[in-house]
Amino acid sequence: MSTANRLLNVLALFTMDRPEWSVEEAATELDMTLSTTYRYFRSLVEAGLVAAHTPSRYTLGPAIIRFDRQMRLLDPLIVAARPVMRRLARELGPHIWVPLCRLYRTDVMCVHQETLEPPDLANDFERQPVSYGRGQLMPLHRGAPSKAILANMNFRLVRPIYDGDPAAMAAVGLGGNWTEVKRSLRALRSAGAVITSGELQGGMQGIAVPIFDQQVVIGSLSIIMQQSREMPPRETLVPRLTEGARQIEEIMTAAASR
Known part of the structure; x- marks a missing residue:
């Protein structure tokens, strides 16, 4: 493994479940020597990606916030989607969330959201009873935003994900074998939109459409709401979401050609 990969593996240790690490703990977890691990921590601290929480324990550093701000302001997908999502949120009214999700390795991540909820909720999406908070990772096979992406991926990329956990896809009705899964995904792709209820979090329902870049799926545009509320009719909602995704x-295409 290259030095760069080892350094990234150290950074990847810092998760929501375990946000603090000591050098000794990291060395044991990654099966690296203590001297090498110290060197990597020193490099990460100098870059601001990791910071000392106490003399012997570390957390993510301020550089993460700097990069996050840059993503919010300059990421081409977020910049292109923000006005479209705000319009949808205004048109659909309160108590409806409009998340923007994108493919991240073998998961899906929410990278932006819009809602007309009161400010204390709208500005702190992670406190809401919805799993689509910014930065939240979700499995590719669960929930409308994820399935809209999965259904439009090349099957050569989907097959290793399926092989890694066939039971997970069977559990959400995609099929008991690879042939059935492909058939289900083709049907979702042909439908143009995916509707799910309670797959990712109980009490919530969603509808999503894919977003493409150069004919390759990169993300999804969704509407998430409580199951207790009546979702707008599919025949009116799908065209609006699809139009938003195409916009x-x-x-993005126009910005890239400048």
């Missing part, structure tokens, strides 16, 4: 793609 996002057009804005």
Whole structure:
């Protein structure tokens, strides 16, 4: 493994479940020598990616916030999607969330959201009873935003994910074998939109459409709401979401050609 990969593995240790590490703990977890691990921590501290919480324990550093701000302001997908999502949120009214998700390795991540909820909720999405908070990782096979992406991926990329946990896809009705899964994904792809209820979090329902870049799926545009509320009719909602996704793609294409 290269030095760069080892350094990234150290950074990847810092998660929501375990946000603090000592050098000794990291060395044991990654099966590296203590001297090498110290060297990597020193490099991460100098870059601001890791900071000392106490003399012997470390957390993520302020550089993460700097990069996050840059993503919020300058990421082409977020910049293109923000006005479209705000319009959808205004048109659909309160108590509806409009998340923007993108493919991240073998998961899906929410990278932006819009809602007309009161400010204390709208500004702190992670406190809401919804799993689509910014930075939240979600499995590719659960929930409308994820399935909209999965259904439009090349099957050569989907097959290793399926092989890694066939039971997970069977549990959400995608099929008991690879042939059935492919058939289910083709049907979702042909439908153009995915609707799910309670797959990722009980009490919530969602509808999502894919977003493409150069004919390759990169993310999804969704509407999430409580199951207790009546979802707008599919025949009116899907065209609005689809139009929004196409507008996002057009804005990104136009920006890239400048």
